[in-house]
Amino acid sequence: MKLNPDERWDLIDSIARHVVTYGEYRHTLKDAIGELTVKPMTGLPIAIAVMYCFWSVFGSFAGTLCTDGFFVKLFDGYWLPWLQEVFPGKGGWIYSILIDAGGMTNGEFILSDNCFEAFGVLTSGLFVAIGVVLPAIVIFYLMLTLLEDIGYMPRLAVLIDTVLHKIGLHGYAIVPTILSLGCNVPAVTATRILETRKQRFIMMTLLAIFIPCGAQLGIMEEVIPDLIGYVLLYLVIGYFIFGFILNRIVPGKSPEILIDVPQYQKPMMTNVRRKLWMRVSSFFKVAVPFVLLGCVVVNVLYLVGFIQWLGDLLAPVFVGWFGVPKETAGPLIAAFLRKDLAVAQLSVIEMTQYQMLSAVVLVSIYFPCVATFAMMLKEGWKELIGSVAVLTVVVFLYGGIIHLIGKLLGVA
Amino acid sequence: MKILLMGHPNVGKSVFFNRLTGANVIESNYSGTTVDYTRGYMSLDGKEVEVVDVPGTFSLDPKDRAEEVAVAMLKEAKDAYVICVIDSSKLERGLYLALQIMEEGYSVIIALNMDDVAEDKNIKIDNQKLEQVLGVPVVSTIAIENIGISKVISRLKDAKPVDVEDITVMRAGMNHCGRCGRT
Amino acid sequence: MEKRLNELNFDEEGTVKEIDESLLRQVAGMGVRIGKNVRMTTKQPMKGPVVVEIDKSFTSLGRSMAEKIVVEVKK
Ligand SMILES: Nc1nc2c(ncn2[C@@H]2O[C@H](COP(=O)(O)OP(=O)(O)OP(=O)(O)O)[C@@H](O)[C@H]2O)c(=O)[nH]1
Numbered sequence: 001m002k003l004n005p006d007e008r009w010d011l012i013d014s015i016a017r018h019v020v021t022y023g024e025y026r027h028t029l030k031d032a033i034g035e036l037t038v039k040p041m042t043g044l045p046i047a048i049a050v051m052y053c054f055w056s057v058f059g060s061f062a063g064t065l066c067t068d069g070f071f072v073k074l075f076d077g078y079w080l081p082w083l084q085e086v087f088p089g090k091g092g093w094i095y096s097i098l099i100d101a102g103g104m105t106n107g108e109f110i111l112s113d114n115c116f117e118a119f120g121v122l123t124s125g126l127f128v129a130i131g132v133v134l135p136a137i138v139i140f141y142l143m144l145t146l147l148e149d150i151g152y153m154p155r156l157a158v159l160i161d162t163v164l165h166k167i168g169l170h171g172y173a174i175v176p177t178i179l180s181l182g183c184n185v186p187a188v189t190a191t192r193i194l195e196t197r198k199q200r201f202i203m204m205t206l207l208a209i210f211i212p213c214g215a216q217l218g219i220m221e222e223v224i225p226d227l228i229g230y231v232l233l234y235l236v237i238g239y240f241i242f243g244f245i246l247n248r249i250v251p252g253k254s255p256e257i258l259i260d261v262p263q264y265q266k267p268m269m270t271n272v273r274r275k276l277w278m279r280v281s282s283f284f285k286v287a288v289p290f291v292l293l294g295c296v297v298v299n300v301l302y303l304v305g306f307i308q309w310l311g312d313l314l315a316p317v318f319v320g321w322f323g324v325p326k327e328t329a330g331p332l333i334a335a336f337l338r339k340d341l342a343v344a345q346l347s348v349i350e351m352t353q354y355q356m357l358s359a360v361v362l363v364s365i366y367f368p369c370v371a372t373f374a375m376m377l378k379e380g381w382k383e384l385i386g387s388v389a390v391l392t393v394v395v396f397l398y399g400g401i402i403h404l405i406g407k408l409l410g411v412a
Numbered sequence: 413m414k415i416l417l418m419g420h421p422n423v424g425k426s427v428f429f430n431r432l433t434g435a436n437v438i439e440s441n442y443s444g445t446t447v448d449y450t451r452g453y454m455s456l457d458g459k460e461v462e463v464v465d466v467p468g469t470f471s472l473d474p475k476d477r478a479e480e481v482a483v484a485m486l487k488e489a490k491d492a493y494v495i496c497v498i499d500s501s502k503l504e505r506g507l508y509l510a511l512q513i514m515e516e517g518y519s520v521i522i523a524l525n526m527d528d529v530a531e532d533k534n535i536k537i538d539n540q541k542l543e544q545v546l547g548v549p550v551v552s553t554i555a556i557e558n559i560g561i562s563k564v565i566s567r568l569k570d571a572k573p574v575d576v577e578d579i580t581v582m583r584a585g586m587n588h589c590g591r592c593g594r595t
Numbered sequence: 596m597e598k599r600l601n602e603l604n605f606d607e608e609g610t611v612k613e614i615d616e617s618l619l620r621q622v623a624g625m626g627v628r629i630g631k632n633v634r635m636t637t638k639q640p641m642k643g644p645v646v647v648e649i650d651k652s653f654t655s656l657g658r659s660m661a662e663k664i665v666v667e668v669k670k
């Protein structure tokens with residue numbers, strides 16, 4: 001026999017009357033904190049403080065402590081010179097790909113003195129993956145896991161709902177958005193918690209275009225610490241402007257938020273440790289091979305002259321429209337494989353501050369990395385095609401606007 | 413034999429799954445952590461049994477993609493045993509899905525998880541009576557502390573399809589004057 | 596006195612009396628049902644969502660959903 005919903009609820013009510021007793025309940029400290037963090041007057045300042053903390057711990061742990069304090073010294077001081085010394089075939093193409101392409105200064109062949117410029121698979125590749133990205137990812141996921149296990153995410157969702165509603169989403173879209181700051185790949189799947197196709201499409205498109213992943217954040221923190229704030233500002237503004245537009249043009253419904261706000265909970269260290277290990281290791285299974293492969297591909301393309309050729313071909317667009325040097329063609333190819341690698345590569349190209357800012361924003365918004373791309377395909381090819389179409393328009397439009405703003409401000 | 417772990421979001425299904433199979437599915441304190449299914453295996457009486465961690469769903473009428481996955485998983489496994497995980501502090505809503513699954517003819521066993529939370533909130537549930545009324549095994553558990561999970565498994569054999577009509581009759585018998593118990 | 600759910604003041608309690616047909620099923624799964632006791636926890640500014648307490652658990656729902664729910668306010 002099957003019941004209709006009303007009969008089912010009736011049945012449940014009468015069962016509950018017989019088996020459940022609700023005793024006296026006094027609100028506990030947990031409940032009090034729970035309410036404080038979701039009420040706008042107290043909750044919003046707390047949310048800002050939490051995000052600020054997140055960011056400063058991220059920067060100081062990953063950038064200052066681990067990378068600058070340890071890995072730079074290790075890689076530039078010992079690993080690079082040692083490899084440059086012992087690896088045979090200096091100046092040959094295998095040497096350039098694996099160790100150091102060096103450079104010609106005043107007609108003399110000179111080896112690089114740091115792991116950003118060398119751009120060999122075993123030097124820059126390993127340095128970016130282990131020295132820069134590993135600490136960034138570890139600290140990011142540690143903090144994310146704590147926020148998740150405590151039960152803060154739904155409260156953040158409630159606080160930010162109004163804003164996200166303007167772009168056709170609702171507060172719970174904060175979940176894929178924050179996951180995406182770690183890695184876009186799981187975030188694409190997490191869009192499934194949104195109710196309609198319209199919402200999932202908007203979310204997926206926005207995160208593929210505007211949200212930098214943890215690896216990219218880590219490397220930006222390292223190579224352009226003064227500019228990263230502006231890069232993020234451009235990305236956040238773009239997220240909302242294009243979200244607003246997409247909300248207007250994508251057909252479909254945008255239902256309101258309807259979520260459960262769970263009780264706060266003390267995170268269990270065993271679970272935190274396990275989750276951290278899982279996420280970091282699965283990230284690295286994807287990241288390390290792609291970073292190394294990216295180095296090989298870019299080096300080979302340089303060696304055969306493809307990147308110079310492409311740079312010349314695209315020069316009018318790059319220089320004229322986006323206002324960045326034509327050498328950015330190389331990093332843009334790398335960006336398809338790994339964004340962190342692309343930013344590392346950009347950092348050694350000679351250009352002005354504003355050009356650097358524009359180039360980094362372009363690397364972020366231009367094409368998601370292959371892994372994300374594959375994941376989006378899994379969620380539906382129609383959505384993927386739609387997203388790519390939006391992306392193409394956004395890159396040209398927003399890239400041009402950023403150039404224009406620079407001109408108006410007199411910095412480009 | 414196949415076992416599905418079903419229930420509302422954020423009730424502890426993934427914790428159950430990890431404890432049963434030794435897998436490493438992500439557990440977090442918010443709804444919608446699991447949006448795709450994961451298969452795992454455990455041994456039961458020397459046999460290998462498939463266990464599936466299903467995304468949380470409120471009912472069998474899906475409202476988002478994750479719930480669609482959940483409903484599809486259930487429909488696909490007609491002869492599966494379903495461990496219906498319920499948050500003890502939210503028994504009523506949890507029972508809605510449990511009843512729906514029972515109406516579809518599945519063998520259900522109910523795990524009243526988060527027993528500690530219910531106790532904190534001073535909510536008491538009479539398991540025996542619930543088991544008697546529903547005609548399916550009911551076990552209290554605290555999944556994160558590994559309490560009650562083996563009991564759930566040992567009682568799997570008692571799970572069998574029940575007709576909700578019997579429950580309705582049973583309920584009528586419990587009320588002193590049938591349906592007037594409502595007022 | 597009757598009020599719409601979104602009109603409840605902070606900490607005010609009431610009993611759910613009426614839920615619009617269009618969201619009856621949807622909110623039932625979150626514990627919002629006729630006859631249940633609700634307490635207003637917060638209302639977000641600018642027509643943001645509300646958070647209510649029902650059966651000792653908290654649920655957040657959009658403002659226009661709350662507008663479609665009528666409660667009898669407790670004195
Ligand atoms: N206090 C308490 N917490 C529990 C218990 N079981 C699980 N939890 C916690 O409840 C939260 C949700 O657990 P999950 O296993 O991720 O929930 P789920 O049912 O898989 O949720 P979805 O994947 O969203 O459908 C986690 O933070 C767990 O630590 C329990 O018995 N007692």
Ligand SMILES: [Mg+2]
Pocket residue numbers: 425426427438439445446468
């Ligand atoms: Mg889960």
